[in-house]
Amino acid sequence: MKRVENKIELLIVGAGDAGRLVAEDIVKNQEASYHIVGFIDDDEKKQGLELSGGRVLGKVDDIYKVASENGVEEILIAVPSGRGQIVRKVIDNTIGLKLAFKIIPRLSEVLLQDFAEDYMKYIRKIRPEDLLGGVIVKADQKDIADFAKDQTVLITGAAGSIGSELSRQIAAYNAKNVIFYDWWENGMFELGNQLREAYPDRNFEFIIGDIKDRKKLSKVMEVFKPTTVFHAAAYKHVPLMELNAAEAIKNNIMGTKTVAELAIKHKVKKFVMVSTDKAVNPTNVMGATKRAAEKIIHILSKSQNDTIFCAVRFGNVINSNGSAIPIFQKQIERGGPVTVTHKEMTRFFMTIPEAVHLILRSWIMGENNDLFVLDMGESVKIYDLVRTLIALEGYVPDEEIKIKIVGLRPGEKLYEEVLVKEEETSSTAVDKVFRTKNFMSFEPLVFLNNLALLMESIEHDALDVNMVKSYLKKMVSTYKPKE
Numbered sequence: 001m002k003r004v005e006n007k008i009e010l011l012i013v014g015a016g017d018a019g020r021l022v023a024e025d026i027v028k029n030q031e032a033s034y035h036i037v038g039f040i041d042d043d044e045k046k047q048g049l050e051l052s053g054g055r056v057l058g059k060v061d062d063i064y065k066v067a068s069e070n071g072v073e074e075i076l077i078a079v080p081s082g083r084g085q086i087v088r089k090v091i092d093n094t095i096g097l098k099l100a101f102k103i104i105p106r107l108s109e110v111l112l113q114d115f116a117e118d119y120m121k122y123i124r125k126i127r128p129e130d131l132l133g134g135v136i137v138k139a140d141q142k143d144i145a146d147f148a149k150d151q152t153v154l155i156t157g158a159a160g161s162i163g164s165e166l167s168r169q170i171a172a173y174n175a176k177n178v179i180f181y182d183w184w185e186n187g188m189f190e191l192g193n194q195l196r197e198a199y200p201d202r203n204f205e206f207i208i209g210d211i212k213d214r215k216k217l218s219k220v221m222e223v224f225k226p227t228t229v230f231h232a233a234a235y236k237h238v239p240l241m242e243l244n245a246a247e248a249i250k251n252n253i254m255g256t257k258t259v260a261e262l263a264i265k266h267k268v269k270k271f272v273m274v275s276t277d278k279a280v281n282p283t284n285v286m287g288a289t290k291r292a293a294e295k296i297i298h299i300l301s302k303s304q305n306d307t308i309f310c311a312v313r314f315g316n317v318i319n320s321n322g323s324a325i326p327i328f329q330k331q332i333e334r335g336g337p338v339t340v341t342h343k344e345m346t347r348f349f350m351t352i353p354e355a356v357h358l359i360l361r362s363w364i365m366g367e368n369n370d371l372f373v374l375d376m377g378e379s380v381k382i383y384d385l386v387r388t389l390i391a392l393e394g395y396v397p398d399e400e401i402k403i404k405i406v407g408l409r410p411g412e413k414l415y416e417e418v419l420v421k422e423e424e425t426s427s428t429a430v431d432k433v434f435r436t437k438n439f440m441s442f443e444p445l446v447f448l449n450n451l452a453l454l455m456e457s458i459e460h461d462a463l464d465v466n467m468v469k470s471y472l473k474k475m476v477s478t479y480k481p482k483e
Contacts, residue, residue: 007032007033007034007035008033008034008035008073008074009034009035009037009070009071009072009073009074010026010034010035010036010037010072010073010074010075010076011036011037011038011039011040011057011063011066011067011070011072011074011075011076012036012038012039012040012053012054012075012076012078013039013040013041013060013063013075013076013077013078013079013086013090014039014040014041014077014078014079015039015040015041015043015046015049015051015056016041016078016079018078018079018104019039019041019076019078019079020051020052022076022078022104022123023036023039023051023052023053023054024052024053026053027052027053034074036053036054037054037057037066037070037071037072038053038054038055038056038057038066038070039051039053039054039055039056039057040056040057040058040059040060040062040063040066040090041056041059042059042060047059057070060086060089060090060093061093063075063090063093063094064093064094064097067094067097067099068097072097072099073099073100074099074100074101074102075090075094075099075100075101075102076102076103076104076123077090077101077102077103077104077126077130078103078104084130084131084132084349087103087126087130087131088131088384088385088388091126091131091388091391091392092384092387092388092391094391095391095396095397096396098394099394100125101125101126101392102123102124102125102126103123103124103125103126103130104122104123105122105124126392128325128329128389128392129325129351129352131385131388131389131392132349132350132351132380132385141173143364144173144360144361144363144364145173145174147363147364148170148173148174148175149173149174149175149176150176150227151175151176151227151228152175152176152177152178152179152224152225152226152227152228153170153175153177153178153179153226153227153228153229153230154178154179154181154220154221154224154226154228154229154230154268155167155170155178155179155180155181155229155230155232156181156182156211156229156230156231156232156233156259157181157182157211157231157232157233157234157274158180158181158182158188158191158206158232159180159182159184159187159188159190159191160182160184160187160232160233161352162232162274162352162355162356162359163182163230163232163233164187164191165352165353165355165356166230166232166356166359166360167180167191167195168194168195169353169356169360170230171195171198171199171202171204172199174202176203177203177204177205177224178202178203178204178205179204179205179207179220179224179226180192180195180204180205180206180207181207181209181211181217181220181233182208182209182233183208183209183210185208188206188208191206192204192206205224207220210255211231211233211251211255211256211258211259212250212251212254212255212258214258214262217258217259217262218262218265218266221262221263221265221266221268222266225266226266226268227268227269227270228268228269228270228271228272228363229259229263229268229270229271229272230272230274230359230363231256231259231260231271231272231273231274232274233251233255233259234251234252234255234256234274234290234293235247235248235251235252235286235289236276236286237286238278238284238285238286238287238409238410239409239410241284241285241286241289242284242285242286242410242465243410243465245285245465245468245469245472246458246462246463246464246465246468247462248285248286248289249289249454249455249458249468249472250458252286252289252290252292252293253289253292253293253296253451254451254455256273256293256296256297257293257296259271260273260296260297260300260309261300263307264300264303264304264306264307267306267307268307269306269307269308270307270308270310270363270366271297271307271308271309271310272310272311272312272359272362272363272366273293273294273297273309273310273311273312274311274312274359275290275293275294275311275312275313275314275371276290276313276314276315277313277314277315277348278290279291279293279294279313280313280478281478281480282476282478282479282480283479283480283481283482284410284481284482285465285468285469285472285481287479288472288475288476288479288481289472291476291478291479292447292451292472292475292476294311294313294371295442295444295447295475295476297309297310297311297369298369299444299447299448301368301369302369302444305368308366308367308368309368309369310362310366310367310368310369310370310371310372311370311371311372312358312359312362312371312372313371313372313373313374314348314350314355314358314373314374315347315348315349315350315374324382325385325389328386328389329389332389332390332393332395332401335401336390336401336402336403336404337401337402337403337404338386338389338390338401338402338403338404339404339405339406340382340383340386340403340404340405340406341382341405341406341407341408341409342382342383342405342407342408343381343383343405344381344383345381345382345383345408346379346380346381346382347379347380347382348379348380349380350374358372358374358433361428361430361433362433365428365430365433365435369437370435370436370437371435371436371437372428372433372434372435372436373433373434373436374433374434383403386403387403390403408482410482442477446474447475450471450474450475451471451475453471454468454471454472454475457471469481
């Protein structure tokens with residue numbers, strides 16, 4: 001194909017509505033910097049179809065041949081659904097061609113905005129989160145906005161990865177009053193600046209405090225009278241908590257117990273706890289403490305009728321603080337090697353907006369003692385993901401950037417799970433969000449007695465990790481620590 005002077009040769013993946021609208025805009029705009037080579041689409045019926053801007057030249061499996069034969073310089077992915085897998089496949093199938101990649105963003109990225117009429121404005125470079133997630137689309141914003149408008153909301157861990165996105169979305173939904181509570185001064189400073197600038201007329205309170213400080217937190221609830229508590233505060237880093245098990249107990253279990261008991265005391269209507277798939281058959285201290293926290297919620301949900309308690313469990317959140325993908329990116333920037341713990345390790349992934357979507361939908365649907373889980377689709381091999389990340393930056397994996405296998409870290413699993421064997425799910429009104437009851441056969445009094453003994457032992461020796469693990473095994477029967 002003859003090149004068009006001063007134009008970037010563009011191949012569009014997706015010959016559906018989004019791809020065609022973009023192509024029409026490019027064709028109409030004489031000053032556009034692109035010349036469209038054609039389209040790629042896996043739909044058999046579209047093969048050879050002539051569209052505005054070009055013809056459908058093949059399927060994703062043909063993309064290397066199509067791109068190399070037509071001098072393609074840039075690829076635009078215009079596929080709205082199931083796209084994490086498609087993005088990975090496009091990049092993997094063009095390794096060595098040194099292309100640039102662009103994408104039309106997920107609807108959930110542009111909160112409370114409609115960009116159906118102006119795709120070009122939002123086209124951007126592909127980010128690591130585009131390689132994953134995508135199982136939850138944008139929430140019914142009106143439902144959430146209607147539910148939020150009369151609520152006074154307290155968010156613990158408000159400056160963290162999940163907490164800060166939750167804070168931004170709750171603020172966008174114009175809740176009556178929002179109290180942001182976290183011990184992390186720098187994170188709270190940045191969050192406060194961001195939200196006050198975006199919403200100067202809203203009722204916000206930014207309070208530095210620890211969830212283990214019962215008197216402080218009780219006073220906060222007494223003064224501001226929250227109707228909802230989102231409990232997002234937790235220690236989450238697996239290897240670090242293996243070495244600091246006592247702190248994981250104090251924060252993740254006792255901190256949850258403190259916040260939940262105060263919610264009952266101060267007549268909070270709904271308490272939503274953020275949990276993790278690592279609570280399922282945990283092999284590490286962090287996961288065991290989160291399963292124990294779920295049990296605390298279960299016990300308290302059964303002890304009274306004033307506060308509705310529910311929990312939300314999901315997998316790894318892309319680009320959260322200290323997560324794997326930013327670490328991989330830094331290693332790629334340094335020229336490698338990129339360290340992977342095991343060639344067969346798999347993980348479920350979701351984006352931060354998707355995780356918060358699940359929390360907010362669960363907030364609306366939640367009944368007492370509910371535990372919500374997400375059908376997260378297929379898990380992804382970390383090794384394959386790293387290869388794609390390297391290719392996304394224009395390098396050839398294992399040639400220009402090496403991948404080094406370093407072995408499992410303390411407490412790590414090869415595979416993650418979302419449900420305990422005994423848990424049965426039922427569908428909800430939200431696609432791919434499932435409800436189970438936060439229940440497994442255990443004796444609450446025995447559990448609480450072991451927790452009291454554990455706390456007493458920690459007071460004497462906070463560095464005895466083996467002691468902590470022995471009590472955790474008594475409290476969480478599914479906990480099987482790796483030696």
